[in-house]
Amino acid sequence: MSLKNVNSVNLHHPKRVAIVIANPALSTTTGWAVGFWWSELTHPYYELTEAGYEVEVFSPEGGKCEPDAMSDPRDPSGYSASDLISMGFITTPKLASLITQTRPVAEMAVDSFDAIIVAGGQAPMFTFDRATDLHTKFVQFYEAGKIASALCHGVAILRYAKLSNGEYLAKGKTITGFANVEEEFADRAVWDMNLLPRDSHIMPWRIEDEMKQLGANYVQAGLWKGFAIRDGNLITGQQNFSGAETAKLVIEALGR
Numbered sequence: 001m002s003l004k005n006v007n008s009v010n011l012h013h014p015k016r017v018a019i020v021i022a023n024p025a026l027s028t029t030t031g032w033a034v035g036f037w038w039s040e041l042t043h044p045y046y047e048l049t050e051a052g053y054e055v056e057v058f059s060p061e062g063g064k065c066e067p068d069a070m071s072d073p074r075d076p077s078g079y080s081a082s083d084l085i086s087m088g089f090i091t092t093p094k095l096a097s098l099i100t101q102t103r104p105v106a107e108m109a110v111d112s113f114d115a116i117i118v119a120g121g122q123a124p125m126f127t128f129d130r131a132t133d134l135h136t137k138f139v140q141f142y143e144a145g146k147i148a149s150a151l152c153h154g155v156a157i158l159r160y161a162k163l164s165n166g167e168y169l170a171k172g173k174t175i176t177g178f179a180n181v182e183e184e185f186a187d188r189a190v191w192d193m194n195l196l197p198r199d200s201h202i203m204p205w206r207i208e209d210e211m212k213q214l215g216a217n218y219v220q221a222g223l224w225k226g227f228a229i230r231d232g233n234l235i236t237g238q239q240n241f242s243g244a245e246t247a248k249l250v251i252e253a254l255g256r
Contacts, residue, residue, distance in 0.1 A: 030196060044117055235250055
């Protein structure tokens with residue numbers, strides 16, 4: 001916690017947020033090992049803890065999680081080389097250990113938290129269909145009037161989250177998530193690097209298309225623009241550059 005925030009938070013009853021990261025998996029479209037995206041954990045973690053919040057990290061199955069390689073600032077691709085927040089997290093042993101011992105979502109007590117944030121990465125697109133405990137907990141947060149939030153491909157949770165009345169939580173909501181224009185950019189990039197055949201796709205389906213099909217009002221801010229939006233107690237962030245924006249809306253909703 002930053003010293004500048006000591007007087008702005010309730011030290012006896014701090015707000016508590018559960019961040020969910022995906023368990024490792026193999027992509028069915030590329031064969032690559034996939035996981036969570038570092039900045040979608042570290043940037044919200046930074047914003048929330050700077051505001052005096054307590055943060056606990058979960059995953060659908062619990063245990064050790066693995067990041068998508070290009071989200072690591074040390075990756076030879078250099079894609080995330082400028083992500084100093086993630087680099088600081090990774091090189092701080094106490095923080096880095098948080099991904100080696102995540103608690104399973106089934107053990108999450110909704111009453112003990114004020115909000116849930118579901119981070120993205122590639123793995124959610126291949127694993128969230130069977131993350132039934134996460135479907136249930138996310139809806140419980142929402143129906144309890146608590147903040148339910150997801151960003152980037154973590155918005156995949158909304159493909160499965162149904163309210164008690166059987167309606168999709170996303171129906172009629174204004175939301176964002178990884179945009180088609182960003183999927184197309186990513187696909188072209190791997191084609192140009194000869195990592196995948198042309199006209200193949202990294203993802204098995206697309207957030208934007210699916211959310212529209214479910215009846216959501218999908219919006220986005222443009223290619224790789226940091227962006228998040230709130231609709232009642234549902235908060236969504238566009239992509240991996242939107243972690244801070246997502247967390248700031250959570251803080252705005254909950255207060256300090």
